[in-house]
Amino acid sequence: MRYFWTPFPFPQSPPITGWADIDPLFGNHFTLGDGRVVHRGEKIPALEKASDLPGVLRQRPQFCGDLIPVSAHGTSLASLLAKKDWDAIRKPLIEERSNSCEACGRRQKSGLNAHEIWEYHLPEHGAHGIQRLAQIKILCHHCHMMFHLAFANLQGKWDETVDRLMRLHRWSENQFENFGGFVEARRDTFNRYSWILDLSIVQSVDTLHLDKVWSLHPELDRVICAPGKYEGQGTRYAAILGKPWVIADRQFPAYPSPLQVAA
Ligand SMILES: [Zn+2]
Numbered sequence: 001m002r003y004f005w006t007p008f009p010f011p012q013s014p015p016i017t018g019w020a021d022i023d024p025l026f027g028n029h030f031t032l033g034d035g036r037v038v039h040r041g042e043k044i045p046a047l048e049k050a051s052d053l054p055g056v057l058r059q060r061p062q063f064c065g066d067l068i069p070v071s072a073h074g075t076s077l078a079s080l081l082a083k084k085d086w087d088a089i090r091k092p093l094i095e096e097r098s099n100s101c102e103a104c105g106r107r108q109k110s111g112l113n114a115h116e117i118w119e120y121h122l123p124e125h126g127a128h129g130i131q132r133l134a135q136i137k138i139l140c141h142h143c144h145m146m147f148h149l150a151f152a153n154l155q156g157k158w159d160e161t162v163d164r165l166m167r168l169h170r171w172s173e174n175q176f177e178n179f180g181g182f183v184e185a186r187r188d189t190f191n192r193y194s195w196i197l198d199l200s201i202v203q204s205v206d207t208l209h210l211d212k213v214w215s216l217h218p219e220l221d222r223v224i225c226a227p228g229k230y231e232g233q234g235t236r237y238a239a240i241l242g243k244p245w246v247i248a249d250r251q252f253p254a255y256p257s258p259l260q261v262a263a
Pocket residue numbers: 101102103104105106139140141142143144
């Protein structure tokens with residue numbers, strides 16, 4: 001079986017020609033991924049990794065993404081794993097990033113979020129797509145909201161979150177409207193499928209220990225389920241590829257993912 005994936009079509013951002021193009025909302029100092037700090041007006045030093053530059057200082061920030069399909073609500077890595085395993089994945093990433101937000105370069109001692117970036121691979125036939133974990137980004141709470149606009153809206157933070165998203169990417173109103181249109185269209189397509197999780201890229205944990213809310217499906221092989229997370233959500237279902245996993249002391253091997261994607 002073949003799967004098809006369409007990369008997220010990030011809208012273009014106008015070029016940065018000087019510090020005046022960096023919105024004052026983001027302040028006057030920016031922590032790089034390697035821990036050094038750049039002050040507004042200074043020359044940006046040479047970087048070992050391009051990703052050490054916070055998004056707000058990049059020509060193409062790309063700190064937005066797909067809306068989560070309804071059929072995949074509550075099956076994130078953070079929702080699947082026992083806290084100990086999730087901590088073992090996210091804490092080293094936060095440290096590696098020198099406790100700073102990858103999007104805005106704000107440094108904070110605690111409260112940084114690990115945001116999972118997923119790719120939705122559509123099947124050639126049938127109703128089961130593969131949702132592949134592609135990356136985990138470390139973000140401050142405000143920047144994290146830019147990836148969860150529906151949630152920001154529920155929290156009464158729509159205006160400030162959209163404002164931040166537009167300023168960070170240097171977008172016009174028109175560009176934001178365009179963005180809103182195509183993310184909804186993509187999500188409508190994704191909503192027609194159920195999703196199998198490809199967790200092959202997780203490296204810091206060998207065997208995934210699932211949170212105790214999950215149990216084995218009584219009939220379906222390798223399928224796990226958990227009660228809904230919010231009012232009105234039915235039972236959550238998930239299946240894992242690419243990593244061995246343990247549920248209530250029963251161990252399952254890593255079922256290989258059919259996706260051929262460079263890690
Ligand atoms: Zn931030």
